[in-house]
Amino acid sequence: MFVNTFGLRKMNSSVPDSQTDFDRLQKKLVPLWKSIERFNQDPQTIVVVPSMSIDAIDSGAVIQAYEERFLFLLLLLRQPRARLIYVTSRTILPSIIDYYLDLLPGVIPSHARQRLFLPSPMDGSVRPLSEKLLERPRLIERIRSLIMDPDRAHLVPFNTTNREKELALQLGIPMYGADPKFFPLGTKSGCRKIFMDEDVPYPLGREDIGSKEDLVDAIAQMRRTKSSIKQVMVKLNEGVSGEGNAVIDLMGLPAPGDSKEISMLDDRLRAMKFESKGATYDSYMKKLQERKGVVEERIVGEEFRSPSVQLRVTPLGKVELLSTHDQLLGGPTGQSYLGCV
Structure with a gap:
């Protein structure tokens, strides 16, 4: 019988805190990341769950578009022993998958397709994808069955909330992202x-x-x-x-x-x-x-720049510079992000 411990933890303080279990899982990222950095042929499974918790999205079609933004991760299939589980609210069009697989250098697309799995709850509502998964224990079990070795797997979310944390716990794999306990700092x-x-x-x-x-x-x-x-x-x-x-x-x-x-x-x-x-x-x-x-x-003046810098902190504690750009802003008061220049 499945018990939704996520809901119980929110409602019942007598349920043990999962922080210790989550911390133990996260420690697995250290040896895994050392292996990933070497770009070797060690087996690994990447579980991509591009779940979003943003009120501004009010359309299932927009949700799907955001969830497909991580499809560039399919390029990881150029590693011959990598498996990728990419979850979306609704199924992705085969032509879109074929497009990305055709970009793989030196890899036969049909071979890469055998290592790609695309489970979906088939739920087009605007709720976060992680929430949809947590409501479906059989789907979580199916995803878990696709993970060959939990010690060589990790979860890649879009943003990290307690939902993604709970999903990592139920899948038994670490999450590549900040612990939600640090959310107030962001x-x-x-x-x-x-x-x-x-x-x-x-x-x-x-x-x-x-x-x-x-x-x-x-x-x-x-x-x-x-x-x-x-x-x-x-x-x-x-x-x-x-x-x-x-x-x-x-x-x-x-x-x-x-x-x-x-x-x-x-x-x-x-x-x-x-x-x-x-x-x-x-x-x-x-x-x-x-x-x-x-x-x-509100800072006023004649000319403005809105620089943006993307950094990441690796599981090894290193801070890496990924990119920089100037933001193009517009909208009613000039505060909406329109693109980068």
Whole structure:
């Protein structure tokens, strides 16, 4: 009989914590990564579960498109003893698979296809893929049966939440990704705290904003510190690609400390401009209350650059530079990611 321990752990504190088991699994990444770095012919199984937990996605077709972004990992099949298990919410068109396999250098596509497995829950809803898998113990068992040696296998997720952590535990393989316990460090509020601890310059503002009162109080304090602020930007802790941003105009407000300042700030909040299409004041404030966020001075000027740097920390503790680029931004307030230049 299958027991959904993920749900039990959330509801019942008497169920043992899985952190110890997860830590034990993660240690397997160290010898495995040493082997992977050598590009040798050791056998390995890569389980790709490109699950996403992003509210901005409201279409099953968009979910599928995002899940197929990791298809470049099929190029790992150029290693003759590598097996790849690529899971998506719905099946991938055979022509798309053929396209990637035809890119393999020096490998007969039909031979690589024998080492590629494409299980799917056949669920086109917008829920995270990991959640769909955790609801289907038989599918998890099938995926587990495709893993030849758990000591030579790892899970590759799109992002890491407790769902992916639980999936790794149920599959019995380590996860190539950060432990979800470090999630707060990757939020907007967490980043401001890291900048503060490491003496990295960052805009005037405040973190851990969770209500309208917090927001009004923070902006009033910012104006007392710097009365020349013209605009502030509110950012949801978990927003991506600018989707969680909103701009509040402060022009024409009375002097900081004026008796009318607070009521007028409240009016400006209701008039803030959202980067996400379809966002409303009520829906945005609800998300702010649920997840918290930051408010910062909006830096103004004539010319802007938005550089982006991609790094990774390997299981061996090494920090590697992967790429750099300038971001092309647009959208209602110039905060949405459009592409790279």
